[in-house]
Amino acid sequence: MSTPAVTESAIARGSGSRRHVLRGAVAAAGLLAVVPWVVPPYTAILLTYGLIMAIGALGFNLLLGYTGLLSFGHSAYFGVGAYVVALMVKYVRVGSMELFLLGAIIGSAIVTAVFGWVCVRYTRIFFSILTLALSQVLWSLAFKFFWVTGGTDGLRVPTPSLLGGLVTGKGDKTDFMSHAYYYYVLVIFFACVVLMWVIVNSPFGKALQAIRDNETRAEFVGVQIWRYRFVAFLVSGVFTGLAGALWVPLNGLTTPDIIHWSFSGEIVFMTVLGGFRSFAGPIIGAVVFNYLKTYAVGYTVYWQLLLGVVLVVLVLSLPTGIVGTAERLAARWRRES
């Protein structure tokens, strides 16, 4: 007999669940819209970093949470996004954010397509090691070809113009970043969230979840496994590349550090921290991780140690991530009330 405790799948819950999500999204959008007016500029800028990393983590989680592939090379696509912008500034002398985004999308799509073609034929540890190795190849290129990439000094990126030059950052940079650029990132963030939501709830997204759950059966219902993995890899890489392009004007500088595998580890960590089994998990994880890291860096020179301990405790105490734990507590509260 069937087990009464068995829960319905997230997909089968249908429109009721979607109404909840929509209500939550509208509330979150309202809160995020007033942030620059109620918090100090520094906090708004920190949140901008968090939203940018959330775009990258959303892309990363299309592979981990929905396709069952753990990439340790997403720093490569983030770095490609950032370096494409920096190289456009250096060699093409453009300052338009829209052109930066276009360039980053094209650049990260090309690199992701090449890396994905190699990687998606493998799974588990082989996939993870391949993605890590390829990202390290890019890191060493950025590190050694200093006459192009600036080496360890990196490349500077000035404040860009937004909306085809309608908004420029000629005045106070802090004010620009905490208001105009914040809203620019916020709009792109919401566009990415909606796009990813549609993708994971599309027939394509269902095929990815089928591959994640049971590759053999997925093949025997006609899903061509590696093609779907390739497309997922491509979308995932482009999202992360887009995040890199948004990140670099805010940071003002890009260095090979963001292509190093340890930065891939940060993307993995923020996704696991938020909860890779839920759609919102990577978003929450990215924002929380960003604040944790920033405050740890400001608190002590041993910030890596402090951050490591905090994160180990968080992951051990919240094995399903922040969102997974919150959902479980909310379900228990609903049952009891």
Place this chain on the structure above:
Amino acid sequence: MSLLVTKDLVKYFGDTHAVDHVDFTVKEREVLALIGSNGAGKTTLVNLISGLFAPDSGRILFRGQDVTHESVHGRIRAGIARSFQLVNLFDQLSTLDNVALTIFSRDHKTKKLASLASADSAVWDEAYDILGLFGLEAKARMLAGGVSQGERKLLDVAVAYALKPKLLFLDEPTSGVSTREKTPIMDRVTSVVRSTGISAAIIEHDMDVVFNYSDRIVAMHQGAILADGTPDAIRRNAAVTTTLIGSPGAH
């Protein structure tokens, strides 16, 4: 008329002759049982036909077309589907999702990234109908990993059936379920198969199931076909009785 023909099909695993020069046929609109002791080569034969393994030599013809070197995907398009001995489902998806995903795949809709799966009511309606055919409509919203073994067996067949195949291979559809559940499962499965006019080849160890539900029986032994005939002919076949079934009256 033959739907599927294998000619001189061979698959060796080292010194083991898993499938040894097998000429096997499945006719249109028949329910065929494939019997044999463990290691006789039944599942390997199905794995070769469904594309899981490549044969060492020989040919596989389906509806007159050579599908020997077709991919799994190509064979599904041609009309060959299968279920698995160990139930093979998407356990984190609902039973309805399991069937719906198969329909999306069959109709080439899984390529769509920019539309919500839930909006395609034709697919969901068909998925409900298929679950209904197998008596699973009440379990539509439950996770596939959470229903009973008998229901999982039926769902496994339902998922394969949702591909609208011409030939359905069922690898031990009643293994691991209680004796009481076997008859309802086989009643459902054969009823769907016969009413839709497709063919089914069933690998089965339970001789009651084999003799009660099949039109023809193929017996395998040590990678080769030992006998091929109607249930009555197989029951009277001395070689089969000695090798596989045992003494008369045992089943």
